[in-house]
Amino acid sequence: MIYKRSSQLFTEAQKVIPGGVNSPVRAFKAVGGEPIFVKRAEGAYLYDEDGNKLIDYINSWGPLILGHAHKPVIDAVVEKAKSGTSFGTPTEIETRIAELAVKMVPNIDKIRMVNSGTEACMSAVRLARGFTGKEKIIKFAGCYHGHSDSFLIQAGSGAVTFGTPNSPGVTEGTAKDTLLAKYNDLENVKELIGANKDEIACLILEPVAGNMGCIPPAQGFLEGLRKLCDETGILLIFDEVMTGFRLAAGGVQERMKVDADIVCFGKVIGGGLPVGAFAARNEIMDYLAPVGPVYQAGTLSGNPLAMAAGLAMLTELHDNPGIFESLDKKTEYLHEGMEKVLKANNIDFTINRVGSMISVHFGKEPVTDFDSAARSANLGIFNKFFHGMLENGIYIAPSAYETWFISEALSYEDLDKTIAAVDKVSKDL
Numbered sequence: 233m234i235y236k237r238s239s240q241l242f243t244e245a246q247k248v249i250p251g252g253v254n255s256p257v258r259a260f261k262a263v264g265g266e267p268i269f270v271k272r273a274e275g276a277y278l279y280d281e282d283g284n285k286l287i288d289y290i291n292s293w294g295p296l297i298l299g300h301a302h303k304p305v306i307d308a309v310v311e312k313a314k315s316g317t318s319f320g321t322p323t324e325i326e327t328r329i330a331e332l333a334v335k336m337v338p339n340i341d342k343i344r345m346v347n348s349g350t351e352a353c354m355s356a357v358r359l360a361r362g363f364t365g366k367e368k369i370i371k372f373a374g375c376y377h378g379h380s381d382s383f384l385i386q387a388g389s390g391a392v393t394f395g396t397p398n399s400p401g402v403t404e405g406t407a408k409d410t411l412l413a414k415y416n417d418l419e420n421v422k423e424l425i426g427a428n429k430d431e432i433a434c435l436i437l438e439p440v441a442g443n444m445g446c447i448p449p450a451q452g453f454l455e456g457l458r459k460l461c462d463e464t465g466i467l468l469i470f471d472e473v474m475t476g477f478r479l480a481a482g483g484v485q486e487r488m489k490v491d492a493d494i495v496c497f498g499k500v501i502g503g504g505l506p507v508g509a510f511a512a513r514n515e516i517m518d519y520l521a522p523v524g525p526v527y528q529a530g531t532l533s534g535n536p537l538a539m540a541a542g543l544a545m546l547t548e549l550h551d552n553p554g555i556f557e558s559l560d561k562k563t564e565y566l567h568e569g570m571e572k573v574l575k576a577n578n579i580d581f582t583i584n585r586v587g588s589m590i591s592v593h594f595g596k597e598p599v600t601d602f603d604s605a606a607r608s609a610n611l612g613i614f615n616k617f618f619h620g621m622l623e624n625g626i627y628i629a630p631s632a633y634e635t636w637f638i639s640e641a642l643s644y645e646d647l648d649k650t651i652a653a654v655d656k657v658s659k660d661l
């Protein structure tokens with residue numbers, strides 16, 4: 233494939249944007265080469281500035297469950313824009329989307345909109361600290377909750393891809409309040425709680441991890457965390473920025489039948505526009521300003537265009553629950569197809585999958601936490617795989633630590649093409 237114009241645009245971008253990208257995960261630094269500049273997208277496909285067509289497995293890093301430029305979403309945004317873009321006053325649509333979210337997600341009474349997943353998680357932790365009067369938090373190695381200071385301790389996603397899981401610029405004072413646990417290791421969490429008795433406000437995790445590849449919670453892990461939190465008065469925060477409205481209408485809480493105290497959303501709830509949200513039962517949410525003492529605000533929060541996109545998206549997911557079953561079936565088909573060809577080509581691999589999230593790891597051992605994900609992130613092989621797939625028109629995330637997101641716009645023909653590409657590429661790995 234030819235990337236002449238992308239390359240030219242990247243040269244221009246690097247002069248005025250750090251690294252030429254507005255989010256590090258877009259750079260091809262880890263896999264080598266230069267990022268592709270996208271001109272437009274529709275359904276399951278990206279069209280780049282050189283006219284190449286790519287089958288997309290990133291889907292804007294998760295939110296585009298129904299595919300790119302989904303008509304009801306685009307129509308809703310265009311129509312809304314005609315009435316103005318932002319007022320800084322309440323609007324009816326904010327209540328309508330909140331009502332729908334509260335209906336879809338178990339165990340929440342109120343929800344507040346913000347502008348990104350980072351803001352959602354950052355605000356959820358502040359709320360937990362304000363509510364409990366405690367300062368420490370527990371996070372898990374390899375989980376990513378945005379780039380707010382207290383989360384950049386052994387963070388996943390771009391932070392690990394680029395070798396900075398603990399970012400300079402985070403003060404020692406902030407770092408010492410973040411306790412680090414091992415994903416899928418209840419004993420480790422118990423020890424941490426025991427060693428910091430009555431000091432921990434909350435425990436935050438991705439209930440299905442998606443930022444160190446896709447890692448499912450082990451049998452009993454989420455239930456065990458729920459029990460530990462109940463016994464110790466610690467609030468359990470599910471970061472459902474990736475999983476919310478994707479793994480089920482009600483996210484992981486519904487799919488795995490474990491309740492969280494606070495839930496964070498992002499991406500999906502804005503239908504691809506910049507939105508995040510956090511939600512909980514009344515007792516906790518009423519701790520927020522202007523009712524309660526914990527301050528949190530945003531000029532563009534609940535922005536009408538973003539709410540219009542989000543409402544169109546959630547309405548479709550709510551009205552057509554069959555979408556989740558269909559997504560799961562497509563992902564299972566891809567899983568089985570890739571497994572077959574990777575086996576036939578004698579590749580050491582592990583595939584992890586939950587619902588419509590899936591990741592391929594180039595190692596034999598099970599990938600269950602950050603350490604095993606790192607051992608399986610065989611970069612030499614992954615980078616070859618990534619570029620081979622791209623050459624065959626398949627766009628996956630340019631990092632061994634990311635998840636593939638399946639959209640409903642993908643046809644079985646697209647999946648067959650993808651499996652054929654995996655077959656072809658794995659012959660040369």
Ligand code: PMP
Pocket residue numbers: 293347348349350351353376377378379389438442443471472473474498499508
């Ligand atoms: N939490 C999770 C689980 C995420 O995957 C991400 C982003 N990939 C975030 C939080 C941060 O969201 P944003 O990039 O919108 O700030």
